[in-house]
Amino acid sequence: MAWERGKQRLQKALAGFLEMPKDVLLDYPKITMIGNVQLVLENHRGIVEYADERIRIGITGGQLEIIGEQLVLRTILPEELVVEGRIRQLNYSK
Amino acid sequence: MLRRWWSFWIGFLGIRIEGSQLEKFINMAASRGIPLYDLRREPSGRMSAKVRMDGFRSLRHVARKSGSRMRIESRYGLPFYASSLKRQRSLVIGVISFVLTILIMSTFVWDVEVNGNDRVDKQQLLQAAAEKGIRVGRWRPLIDVREAEQTIMGAVPGLEWVGIKAKGTRVVIEVQEKVLPKKPAVDGPCNIVATKGGVIQRLMVLVGEGKVAEGERVAKDQVLISGLIFQHKPAIRSQAEEKPEPPKLLDKVQARGEAWAKVSYDQWIEEPVVLEGTVPTGAVSEQWRIKWGNQEIIIKGPRSSPYPAGVEEVSMRTPSLWRNLGLPVEIIKTEYHELRAFRHERTAQEAMTAAQEKARQAVSGLLPPGARVLREMVLPQPAPPGMVKVKVSVETLEDIAHPQPIETGT
Numbered sequence: 001m002a003w004e005r006g007k008q009r010l011q012k013a014l015a016g017f018l019e020m021p022k023d024v025l026l027d028y029p030k031i032t033m034i035g036n037v038q039l040v041l042e043n044h045r046g047i048v049e050y051a052d053e054r055i056r057i058g059i060t061g062g063q064l065e066i067i068g069e070q071l072v073l074r075t076i077l078p079e080e081l082v083v084e085g086r087i088r089q090l091n092y093s094k
Numbered sequence: 095m096l097r098r099w100w101s102f103w104i105g106f107l108g109i110r111i112e113g114s115q116l117e118k119f120i121n122m123a124a125s126r127g128i129p130l131y132d133l134r135r136e137p138s139g140r141m142s143a144k145v146r147m148d149g150f151r152s153l154r155h156v157a158r159k160s161g162s163r164m165r166i167e168s169r170y171g172l173p174f175y176a177s178s179l180k181r182q183r184s185l186v187i188g189v190i191s192f193v194l195t196i197l198i199m200s201t202f203v204w205d206v207e208v209n210g211n212d213r214v215d216k217q218q219l220l221q222a223a224a225e226k227g228i229r230v231g232r233w234r235p236l237i238d239v240r241e242a243e244q245t246i247m248g249a250v251p252g253l254e255w256v257g258i259k260a261k262g263t264r265v266v267i268e269v270q271e272k273v274l275p276k277k278p279a280v281d282g283p284c285n286i287v288a289t290k291g292g293v294i295q296r297l298m299v300l301v302g303e304g305k306v307a308e309g310e311r312v313a314k315d316q317v318l319i320s321g322l323i324f325q326h327k328p329a330i331r332s333q334a335e336e337k338p339e340p341p342k343l344l345d346k347v348q349a350r351g352e353a354w355a356k357v358s359y360d361q362w363i364e365e366p367v368v369l370e371g372t373v374p375t376g377a378v379s380e381q382w383r384i385k386w387g388n389q390e391i392i393i394k395g396p397r398s399s400p401y402p403a404g405v406e407e408v409s410m411r412t413p414s415l416w417r418n419l420g421l422p423v424e425i426i427k428t429e430y431h432e433l434r435a436f437r438h439e440r441t442a443q444e445a446m447t448a449a450q451e452k453a454r455q456a457v458s459g460l461l462p463p464g465a466r467v468l469r470e471m472v473l474p475q476p477a478p479p480g481m482v483k484v485k486v487s488v489e490t491l492e493d494i495a496h497p498q499p500i501e502t503g504t
Contacts, residue, residue: 047121047124050133051135052135073120073132074131074133076129078127
């Protein structure tokens with residue numbers, strides 16, 4: 001566990017030093033939103049909860065909660081997913 | 095977009111999934127690389143989705159593992175359309191035979207065209223081409239274009255070059271004719287006469303006998319070079335004989351030669367000092383009509399000319415259906431051009447210059463090629479008020495020789 005934390009710290013330091021995008025080195029999700037109608041999430045860790053008004057998606061280091069209306073999972077691929085609908089809120093949680 | 099297009103060709107299914115662990119179902123499908131589209135949550139533990147046809151088989155396995163039930167709701171895409179078409183066999187046969195007929199028919203020659211012939215007879219060319227297989231109704235791959243070109247060159251006289259091009263169902267035979275040497279303007283013996291009156295400056299006799307001296311004034315149609323050759327009689331004998339007998343005609347020839355003469359032209363030109371007239375303003379309005387039999391309908395544009403003064407330009411066209419099949423309808427386009435009156439005040443001097451220019455142009459229209467202007471004189475003449483009048487005299491050096499056949503019997 002300690003070793004794991006040390007590795008993460010090194011990676012963070014390396015990312016800052018090399019000025020590389022964090023999603024490449026650290027497995028962070030990359031979220032692209034078009035207005036409030038479309039959300040593209042790269043690097044997800046699976047769906048945790050899926051309902052019409054609330055979608056929770058696993059990401060590195062926690063969960064991403066999308067709250068809105070008439071949410072549709074347009075596409076789901078191993079690395080990427082697209083959510084469409086009227087998005088009102090995005091929450092990050094541990 | 096591209097993915098959707100691809101899905102259409104492969105075919106995709108609309109499915110409905112029922113179960114308590116729908117999230118697990120989605121995650122398992124995603125991690126196995128089965129793409130799901132348009133997932134929509136429905137009330138009471140149900141969900142609809144779309145999946146490509148090739149992913150459905152493995153999805154069944156996922157459903158069993160996640161403890162959910164799955165049902166196909168709808169089918170989209172080409173494979174399903176194709177299977178429904180199987181039942182309408184005659185329609186498919188019709189489509190295929192239509193395409194085949196077009197393809198087969200387009201390999202035949204439907205039209206043979208000849209271009210560039212002026213003196214050579216078109217029928218003769220077509221006949222020579224038909225012998226080599228270039229005729230309507232012939233299968234195109236059987237035609238040897240190079241050989242046909244050679245054959246036509248050999249069969250039809252007076253050709254310089256033959257090129258055959260096949261454009262779809264149309265074969266175009268392009269020919270270039272030989273340029274033959276110029277024939278003399280007049281057949282048989284002839285005299286050279288003057289086209290205009292003038293003073294001969296230089297007479298060059300190539301064939302025949304010169305009848306005028308250089309420096310002599312000749313009238314129009316006077317014989318300059320005679321084509322009749324007479325025997326010269328010695329001067330002594332003519333004195334001795336009482337009755338001069340007519341000289342003996344030796345030969346009739348086709349006289350040739352050049353006769354350069356000074357010719358003068360006089361032109362009187364009257365020109366008003368103030369110019370009045372109309373010019374187009376550039377404003378144009380179009381009217382389109384359709385004519386069917388005796389009836390005419392205006393489809394676009396004004397009923398009549400919208401300008402107080404103007405000219406109209408009418409052009410007609412007949413729409414054609416295909417080749418020479420036409421419709422009994424004419425489309426008539428009328429363009430109304432607006433005209434504006436103008437008045438251009440000039441001084442007498444300007445009017446004079448304009449008149450001179452007009453006279454010069456009138457003379458140059460009368461000159462034969464090769465003529466040279468020697469002298470030009472402008473004399474103002476008395477004119478009525480508001481007008482100017484000039485006399486322009488131009489003296490030119492030009493060839494006034496012109497062949498004229500000798501009448502038979504002389």
